[in-house]
Amino acid sequence: MSSLSEMPELVLENIIRLSDFRSVLTLRQVCRDFLNFIDDLNDSKLPDSKIEEISINTDGPENICLVYENLDPDLFFRHEFIYSVRKNSRSTYLKTTHLENTNIVDVAVRDLELILKFQKCNLERLCLSFFTFRLPNNSSVHTLAIKLCDMFKELNRTIKTKNLTIQMDDQSKFMLIIPFIDSDTLEDIYLRSIVKKVNINRIVKTEQWKKADKVQCDFFALNMNVEDIFHFSQFTITTFSISAKELDFLRKAITSSSNFYSSRLGNEFIFNESKELSNLWGPAIVSGNSYSPKRTWYFGMKNSKEKVLELISKNFCSRFEIIKLEDVPNGAIVNEYNEN
Amino acid sequence: MSSTEQGTSSAAPAEPTTAPESAAAPEVPESFYYVHGKDKVVHKVSAGALQHSALIHGMISNLGYTEEQAKANPFPFENIDGDILQMVVDWCNQHKGKPTPPEDTNLPKQKEKLFDLVLAVNYLEIKELLTYCCKQVAMMVKGKSPEEIREIWMIPTDAEDEAAEKEAKKRAGKEAAGETAAAAGDAK
Numbered sequence: 001m002s003s004l005s006e007m008p009e010l011v012l013e014n015i016i017r018l019s020d021f022r023s024v025l026t027l028r029q030v031c032r033d034f035l036n037f038i039d040d041l042n043d044s045k046l047p048d049s050k051i052e053e054i055s056i057n058t059d060g061p062e063n064i065c066l067v068y069e070n071l072d073p074d075l076f077f078r079h080e081f082i083y084s085v086r087k088n089s090r091s092t093y094l095k096t097t098h099l100e101n102t103n104i105v106d107v108a109v110r111d112l113e114l115i116l117k118f119q120k121c122n123l124e125r126l127c128l129s130f131f132t133f134r135l136p137n138n139s140s141v142h143t144l145a146i147k148l149c150d151m152f153k154e155l156n157r158t159i160k161t162k163n164l165t166i167q168m169d170d171q172s173k174f175m176l177i178i179p180f181i182d183s184d185t186l187e188d189i190y191l192r193s194i195v196k197k198v199n200i201n202r203i204v205k206t207e208q209w210k211k212a213d214k215v216q217c218d219f220f221a222l223n224m225n226v227e228d229i230f231h232f233s234q235f236t237i238t239t240f241s242i243s244a245k246e247l248d249f250l251r252k253a254i255t256s257s258s259n260f261y262s263s264r265l266g267n268e269f270i271f272n273e274s275k276e277l278s279n280l281w282g283p284a285i286v287s288g289n290s291y292s293p294k295r296t297w298y299f300g301m302k303n304s305k306e307k308v309l310e311l312i313s314k315n316f317c318s319r320f321e322i323i324k325l326e327d328v329p330n331g332a333i334v335n336e337y338n339e340n
Numbered sequence: 341m342s343s344t345e346q347g348t349s350s351a352a353p354a355e356p357t358t359a360p361e362s363a364a365a366p367e368v369p370e371s372f373y374y375v376h377g378k379d380k381v382v383h384k385v386s387a388g389a390l391q392h393s394a395l396i397h398g399m400i401s402n403l404g405y406t407e408e409q410a411k412a413n414p415f416p417f418e419n420i421d422g423d424i425l426q427m428v429v430d431w432c433n434q435h436k437g438k439p440t441p442p443e444d445t446n447l448p449k450q451k452e453k454l455f456d457l458v459l460a461v462n463y464l465e466i467k468e469l470l471t472y473c474c475k476q477v478a479m480m481v482k483g484k485s486p487e488e489i490r491e492i493w494m495i496p497t498d499a500e501d502e503a504a505e506k507e508a509k510k511r512a513g514k515e516a517a518g519e520t521a522a523a524a525g526d527a528k
Contacts, residue, residue: 004455004477004493011462014474019481029486032498 005033012037013045021049021118022077049118050075056112056148057129057167058141062086064108068115083108085140105140109147116155122185123161128177131194133169145173152180160185164208167192175202183207192218204228213259220268226250233259238266238317244276247311247318251281254320255309255337256302262321270315277313284313285332298328300337308334372407373400374414375429379422382414389432394465420460424453428460431469447476451492454480 028035052070059065062085069078082091083104090097130145160182189212201223214234226246229235230253254260284295299309312319376382390396448454458473
């Protein structure tokens with residue numbers, strides 16, 4: 001009888017191409033010949049992993065957690081790996097492998113690299129979370145973001161994901177990841193940081209930021225201009241202060257946009273240019289109390305007679321929402337579309 | 341192409357009565373070739389069925405054999421077991437001139453036969469059948485652990501492999517030493 005290991009290369013290639021990706025990962029572990037053969041194969045000859053979401057995060061006491069999954073009921077799978085620095089081990093639900101003297105961060109990054117080799121369709125979401133502030137200073141987990149960046153560089157191709165979520169405790173780490181995401185695929189950027197203020201002047205210059213459709217930042221964005229956000233159909237972002245002139249710039253951009261949905265622009269310092277807004281847009285409908293007034297204006301849209309921009313200005317935030325003309329309160333004036 | 345011929349055994353006996361129109365229809369009579377495997381049992385296969393095999397198709401396309409010449413010169417495939425060649429011939433006959441379906445469920449389920457079939461099909465370059473066979477192997481690997489795969493498919497572990505290699509080297513070394521000793525003996 002012939003053994004699987006004696007199959008000609010073309011046959012093995014065919015078997016691998018027609019296997020599911022978990023089987024190929026298993027075949028890699030069968031023997032060194034298979035491992036070398038599979039690792040030397042061009043990525044195009046590997047089956048699609050059909051993974052929808054990958055997340056890697058620092059978790060608990062010096063742990064790294066890597067999860068990949070597809071929640072489609074027909075394909076459903078979810079695999080979780082815990083890499084423990086203290087135990088120097090990799091665990092799944094079923095077993096724990098002790099990795100002796102191997103650097104555990106390298107193992108986690110290599111595993112992710114291997115999984116990415118099989119990614120052919122777009123990911124729905126890539127979530128990277130590096131909260132390392134509680135770790136000992138000398139913990140190897142601190143190097144995770146830099147090692148991921150090095151691995152992405154080596155990949156020689158961008159990662160195709162629709163949503164990118166990054167949670168960091170150090171603002172400099174965002175730029176270790178963002179440039180390696182495919183800007184044509186990326187739709188949605190979600191950035192979180194436990195650092196209150198993040199300088200985003202380099203982030204807003206990336207193709208990824210410029211081509212994305214939605215953005216959410218859970219921190220005060222330093223060095224951000226309204227020109228950096230007006231192209232989004234949805235944004236949630238907070239800056240330090242906002243002027244009437246900047247709000248008018250956004251009003252113009254949004255009323256001439258055809259795909260704007262809704263947004264929120266926060267400001268740390270109290271907004272005190274309400275008079276200037278009334279000079280520009282006419283009287284507002286004022287509600288709320290005098291301590292926290294809410295001023296609302298309505299604007300006609302360039303491309304739709306049925307839709308209206310509702311713009312609410314409060315002390316610490318401005319909200320922009322597209323509503324139906326019929327939902328405008330009685331008596332409220334809808335300012336006609338005006339591009340100036 | 342007319343498919344009145346169904347290969348060797350299942351060809352319907354032709355009635356030599358008044359020639360019906362359909363019998364007159366094939367303008368070019370189908371040519372046949374002969375193949376045999378390790379067991380020397382000769383199979384008569386139509387050129388149409390053999391088209392599936394890129395290897396045989398390449399061999400026969402410029403031969404221009406007459407029926408007698410073809411019969412006298414069967415293609416020998418000494419590296420293919422008789423029963424495996426029979427399977428290949430049956431498959432080619434069944435799929436003669438037909439588009440191949442996306443799945444083929446008639447492949448052998450025993451891994452020994454399947455592996456020999458894969459090797460034969462790869463050698464004969466029958467692309468579609470190779471895809472079916474590889475799909476079948478992929479199905480058999482699915483859900484198994486590395487240990488199970490090693491056991492079922494008779495793959496030595498790296499340690500066993502290394503031991504075997506060492507043993508082979510040792511043997512080769514001994515033989516070489518024997519040879520040099522013999523050579524030295526000759527020289528004396």
